[in-house]
Amino acid sequence: MTTALAAARSARARPLANLALFWCALTWGCWFLASTWSAALWEGVPLLPLVQFPWRLYGPLALFLGLAGACALTVCTPRAGAVRLVAQLTCLALVLLLGYGALARRPLVLAAPPTRDIDASTLAAKEYNRYGAGTTSGGEFLPRTVHWEVEGTTRRGIRIYEDAFPQAGWQAGLVRVLAGQAAVTGVSVDTYGIVAEVDAGTASQVAFHQLAFPGWRGYVDGQPAQVDVARYEPLAASLGFMVMAVPPGRHRVEVRFGPTPLRSFATALSAASGALAVAWLVTRSRGRLTLVPTLALALLAAGCSVATGAWTSRPMSSPPPDSARIALDVIGMVQRGQANSRSPGGSGSSLSPPFLEARFQAIDRETRRWLYMHPPSAVSVRLRVPSNAYFQAGLALDPQTWHADVGDGVRFLLDAETPSGTRQLMDRHVNPRARGEERGWNDVWIDLGAFAGQDLSLTLRTEHAADTSYDWAGWSNPQVVIYRSARPHPGEKHNW
Incomplete structure (x- = not known):
């Protein structure tokens, strides 16, 4: 001025x-x-x-x-x-x-972020209704793949997602198995996509916690694959996040974001216009523009812009080390003999059927990989805790125990053992026979931020309550995950 x-x-x-x-x-x-x-x-x-x-x-x-x-x-x-x-x-x-x-992958930060009156947790709690209060009150930020009826439903907007596929059940907040018997053993994220390492025992469906906006494309083992959209039949709703079919075996399943034909054309036009503007600025003091070199420069700029878009949407060749979002897979370590285990069948470094075994368990229309641990059992694994780490798992008892004549549930405990002592991180009593709300996967997220950078032993335990009958309990997908987001971690309950 x-x-x-x-x-x-x-x-x-x-x-x-x-x-x-x-x-x-x-x-x-x-x-x-x-x-x-x-x-x-x-x-x-x-x-x-x-x-x-x-x-x-x-x-x-x-x-x-x-x-x-x-x-x-x-x-x-x-x-x-x-x-x-x-x-x-x-x-x-x-x-x-x-x-x-x-x-740039990490934008330039010139100063520490200011303190805000409304934090991410408060904002997330208010984004609950597509047709009412919230920042997406008109649905203007949702793709056309999202659709649900409003009349006659008591749970609307984002709350439908919590009913159908609760946030706490997404592995690392990003991936979950919707159908079939499959295990997601690794998740990686970069600027343009999400990669899941999947070990499928049967033909399965893997979902990504990302709405299907135009430009997303899918790959299985580097080959193009179809990307479908999730539905929720009880409400005839199309929830809009991406789902991919996975054949039996070990596969790398990936979704990548890239340009659409219209975006490629617009980007090429912008790049060519920018090149023409630069050419005019450089040559205006020397005379008129030369047609052939100028057009060649514009075409080169347009071609580079299109090539850049195609390059970013290609399958990830090898995920960068800091892109992993699953830092430790407990079931995988037990299966490889890299854990210390104890069960009524004895002690060792691996599984001990039938008291301690890895299998698939179907509960409430969802089949998950399950570490069955008949009380009293314990599994200990060692790790160096990364930053932004959480322990994630789903606690459950076999549905056959829900309507048994006797039984009072099982205690699930999580301990962290460090050189300075042992600290109990969780002690939860799950009793679906007495409490109907616990008849399903009881997903938990435990913050490990206090141990960042430390070496520790993480111990999962199951213990009897007063009654030892029908204590058929286990942990689904117990993993240490890395969650980096402005939003609260998925295990935090929203105030709907």
Whole structure:
């Protein structure tokens, strides 16, 4: 703004300087409306609350600021000389900085994030109803693959997902087996997709916790595969997240996001236009543009943009080390003899049927890999706890025990043993015979953040309650997972 005001002294540059002042005024207006000083306006102007969130003005603010800066630089920059060179280099540096912040895997962070009055947990709790309160009240951020009836249902919007496929049941918050007997033993994530290592005993269906927007594509062992959309038949609802069929055997199942034909065309057009603009800026002081080299440059830019989109959507060759989201698979370690186990059948380093065994268990229309542990049993595994780590599992008793004449459930315990001592992380009594709400998979997430970077022994135990009858209990998919998200971890209950 100061530059534009100074340039306004020149009669020749006054129209452009006034234009710069106009864009500056709009910039300051957007900034003011995004500050707490504008609270009275948000409360008093009738149509302003329709914007919903002040931070939505940051996009126009950036556009207005860019236009103001461009006008000011044009006014103040001489036709030649060192000042012009400095201005051009400054513009180039700003463009590169913006490109890095937008495209880099880890955006440039200039300062610590501010403390907010509304945190991620509060916001997630309010996003509960597509047709009522919440940030997606009109469904404007949902793909067309999402559809459900509203009339006659008591659970609507995002709450349907919690009824059909509770968040706590997604392995690492990302993947789950919807049908068949299959085990997800590894999950990796990068900027453009999710990879699941699947060991399927039968033909199965694997779901990814990602809505099927246009541009997502699927691969099985690097070969293109069909991506379907999940449905929930009890409510005739299409929930919109991606599902892929997996044949028996060990497979790498992957979903990747890439451009659609329309996006590829638009990106190529933008790249070609940018190349033409650069060519004009470079050659305008030397004469007219040369047609053939200019067109060649535009075509090269367009081709590079299309090739970049195709490159990012290709199957992941080898996941980067920091992309893994399953840090430890307890059942896998027991099967490989890398754990310490104890059961009524004795002690050892692996399974001990029939008291300690790995099998598949069907409960409430969902079949999961199950570490059956007849009390009193224990399994211990050693690990170095990574950052953002959680222990995740589903606790359950065999459905045959739910309606037995006797029995009072089983205690599930989780202990962490460190050089400084043993700390009990969970002691939960599950009794589906007496409590109907526990007749299913009781998913738990235990925060291991206090042990980040430490070596410890994690022990899973099952113990009798007062009655030792029908204590047929086990843990489904017990794993240490890494959860990195602004949202609460899936095991945290939402206040619906």
